[in-house]
Amino acid sequence: MTFLIAQTEEPSLWSPEWLPLLPKRLVENLLEHFNAPEWLISLGGTGAGAATVLAVFMTGFALLSLIERKTLARVQNRIGPNRAGWFGILQPVADGIKMLTKEDIVPAKAEKLLHLLAPILIVVPAILALGVLPYGKEWIPVPMELGLLFFFAVGSLTELAVFMAGWASGSKFPMLGAMRAISQMVSYELPLVLSAIAVIMVSGTLSLPDIVSQQGGFHLGFLPAWNILTPWGLVGGLVFFIASIAEANRCPFDLPEGESEIVAGHMTEYSGFKYALFFMGEYLGLFAISGLGVTLFLGGWQAPLPGLDFVPSWIWFFGKLAVIIFFFLWIRATWPRLRMDQLMRFGWLGLIPLSLLTIPAAGIWSLLQRSQHGLLAWLVTVPLLLVPFVIMTVLFNKRLARSNRTYRFAES
Amino acid sequence: MNPLAVLLTLSSVLFALGLFAVLTRRNAILVLVGIELMLNAANLNFIGFWRFGPPDPQLTGPMFVLFGIAIAAAEAAVGLAIILMVFRHTRSTNLNSSDSLHG
Amino acid sequence: MIALLILSPLILLAALGAVWKARPVHAALLLALTLSLGGALYIALGAGFLGLVQFMVYVGAVAVLIVFSLLITRPRDEVEEIARRPKSLLPGLLCTLPLLAVLLYAVGRNVPETTTEAVELPIKRIGELLFTTHAPAVLAIAILLTAVLLGAALFAREPSKKP
Numbered sequence: 001m002t003f004l005i006a007q008t009e010e011p012s013l014w015s016p017e018w019l020p021l022l023p024k025r026l027v028e029n030l031l032e033h034f035n036a037p038e039w040l041i042s043l044g045g046t047g048a049g050a051a052t053v054l055a056v057f058m059t060g061f062a063l064l065s066l067i068e069r070k071t072l073a074r075v076q077n078r079i080g081p082n083r084a085g086w087f088g089i090l091q092p093v094a095d096g097i098k099m100l101t102k103e104d105i106v107p108a109k110a111e112k113l114l115h116l117l118a119p120i121l122i123v124v125p126a127i128l129a130l131g132v133l134p135y136g137k138e139w140i141p142v143p144m145e146l147g148l149l150f151f152f153a154v155g156s157l158t159e160l161a162v163f164m165a166g167w168a169s170g171s172k173f174p175m176l177g178a179m180r181a182i183s184q185m186v187s188y189e190l191p192l193v194l195s196a197i198a199v200i201m202v203s204g205t206l207s208l209p210d211i212v213s214q215q216g217g218f219h220l221g222f223l224p225a226w227n228i229l230t231p232w233g234l235v236g237g238l239v240f241f242i243a244s245i246a247e248a249n250r251c252p253f254d255l256p257e258g259e260s261e262i263v264a265g266h267m268t269e270y271s272g273f274k275y276a277l278f279f280m281g282e283y284l285g286l287f288a289i290s291g292l293g294v295t296l297f298l299g300g301w302q303a304p305l306p307g308l309d310f311v312p313s314w315i316w317f318f319g320k321l322a323v324i325i326f327f328f329l330w331i332r333a334t335w336p337r338l339r340m341d342q343l344m345r346f347g348w349l350g351l352i353p354l355s356l357l358t359i360p361a362a363g364i365w366s367l368l369q370r371s372q373h374g375l376l377a378w379l380v381t382v383p384l385l386l387v388p389f390v391i392m393t394v395l396f397n398k399r400l401a402r403s404n405r406t407y408r409f410a411e412s
Numbered sequence: 413m414n415p416l417a418v419l420l421t422l423s424s425v426l427f428a429l430g431l432f433a434v435l436t437r438r439n440a441i442l443v444l445v446g447i448e449l450m451l452n453a454a455n456l457n458f459i460g461f462w463r464f465g466p467p468d469p470q471l472t473g474p475m476f477v478l479f480g481i482a483i484a485a486a487e488a489a490v491g492l493a494i495i496l497m498v499f500r501h502t503r504s505t506n507l508n509s510s511d512s513l514h515g
Numbered sequence: 516m517i518a519l520l521i522l523s524p525l526i527l528l529a530a531l532g533a534v535w536k537a538r539p540v541h542a543a544l545l546l547a548l549t550l551s552l553g554g555a556l557y558i559a560l561g562a563g564f565l566g567l568v569q570f571m572v573y574v575g576a577v578a579v580l581i582v583f584s585l586l587i588t589r590p591r592d593e594v595e596e597i598a599r600r601p602k603s604l605l606p607g608l609l610c611t612l613p614l615l616a617v618l619l620y621a622v623g624r625n626v627p628e629t630t631t632e633a634v635e636l637p638i639k640r641i642g643e644l645l646f647t648t649h650a651p652a653v654l655a656i657a658i659l660l661t662a663v664l665l666g667a668a669l670f671a672r673e674p675s676k677k678p
Contacts, residue, residue, distance in 0.1 A: 479649075
């Protein structure tokens with residue numbers, strides 16, 4: 001083990017907090033040992049860091065595909081995959097082998113180049129977005145000052161890729177699915193960004209590690225200062241998580257790709273490895289956007305109680321991520337699919353006004369908190385958010401007024 | 413080779429290409445593509461002069477670009493809404509055939 | 516400077532494709548490519564914030580809007596724009612080439628001295644300027660965007676049957 005020469009300089013190389021950074025440190029030490037130029041050391045280090053993140057999330061993707069099927073199965077009172085190994089643990093391996101060995105069919109009327117490019121352009125933004133999230137106190141692959149803006153910018157590349165997938169396939173189902181998918185993604189990108197703007201306004205920075213650091217500390221000794229435990233943060237966090245389900249095209253917002261509706265939407269004409277890339281892009285995008293939600297609203301890698309600092313921070317991050325993803329799976333298993341017009345109405349008339357309201361609420365809250373009027377902050381922002389929400393709910397319910405159910409052919 | 417000269421040449425050629433698209437294209441939506449190219453060329457000019465000109469504490473260049481991007485997006489939205497309304501009326505996006513005021 | 520020299524021909528090629536290609540969807544996608552390369556150029560010139568905003572707004576919204584309306588008006592069936600070239604090509608060139616000549620002449624004649632130190636765009640300063648010096652412009656843009664939203668929604672409604 002000659003490349004541990006520099007161990008004496010960094011005594012914390014093996015501590016649990018630095019454990020995920022181990023490959024990066026090892027590569028950097030190795031290159032430094034061989035007197036590599038400065039740019040090569042940083043390039044190698046960043047590459048090793050990126051490889052670590054990719055390895056973690058690919059494993060997570062494989063595990064998630066299995067856990068999702070098992071969870072859905074248990075909710076539906078059945079067992080789920082249990083043939084491929086002990087408790088089905090080798091099911092992702094079996095799925096991978098199946099996807100890789102399937103024949104790659106490209107329709108005759110398809111545009112070859114765009115058909116090939118679309119799955120790549122769906123996976124690349126998801127992987128890029130995974131690079132700017134702070135996973136631990138010291139673990140962030142690419143610390144960017146404009147991290148949040150970068151995240152949203154690469155997220156908007158996904159819409160174009162979905163269009164390319166739908167149009168380049170050359171048949172009706174994919175084009176229809178692409179139209180629906182694009183309109184849904186564009187509509188729900190607005191509440192996503194608006195609820196993030198409230199967080200940016202309060203934190204005063206676009207850099208994700210700083211947003212997480214500002215959610216440290218505890219109120220009253222034991223309540224964490226996460227953004228979701230404030231009135232505007234609660235509303236904003238809920239809006240963000242609902243919009244992220246819609247952005248990831250998951251149930252109840254999976255009309256663009258529901259099997260009973262439109263075969264597979266924009267992914268219909270894809271088979272084999274390209275379909276696996278779509279699948280992977282969807283799940284990695286889900287990881288990325290839930291990770292962003294955890295960072296913005298749930299305090300990122302901050303521990304929930306004051307005494308739990310000895311647990312490495314990245315365990316808290318992945319724990320919170322697991323909880324959020326479990327909620328998403330739960331929602332998928334229990335709620336029915338929304339129709340297109342219901343989806344649009346919910347997004348434009350429900351989520352956007354709510355997320356617009358969080359911005360002045362966050363401003364008033366932050367102003368009153370900083371001038372030491374904590375109680376007044378609660379008293380002002382809670383009605384500011386609650387009253388329009390109640391009014392909107394009443395108006396919605398009046399519009400969809402339930403009448404007594406009539407059966408037309410029951411009596412004969 | 414002056415970097416500012418390269419940038420200004422690039423933006424001039426982009427502007428000319430956008431103008432060519434506006435004048436020559438038959439599909440109304442592709443005319444909008446040309447307009448977006450022209451706006452982008454102007455933005456590039458502003459950024460070029462901000463980057464390679466004297467330091468400006470008022471950040472005139474980037475401010476202009478920010479407003480330019482917002483206005484370009486707004487105008488693309490309105491333009492496309494109008495084009496779609498005309499399409500709904502005449503079932504065609506051909507500009508050469510929309511040459512009479514009476515529907 | 517190196518980034519500028521690499522990106523410029525790519526931007527020009529993509530814009531040429533956007534302007535000249537016969538299939539509308541190809542032209543629109545090449546516009547998206549031009550705009551994203553332009554955003555990359557902004558980032559290379561030090562205006563990272565503007566480059567990412569260009570990505571998010573132009574590529575993520577405007578280009579998507581353009582391809583979406585192309586989907587709705589569905590020009591895939593027509594063989595587009597190949598036959599008409601002899602008609603309006605010449606007037607187009609007649610208007611464009613002199614303008615290009617004048618612009619290039621102006622650029623070649625007096626290009627001022629350039630400072631070459633790279634300065635990163637300070638975001639906090641943009642925020643301060645937006646809400647102090649340029650606040651009226653921000654308000655005007657807010658009203659403009661609201662008007663655009665309402666107008667587009669009104670345009671897009673199905674025409675209601677008048678009694």
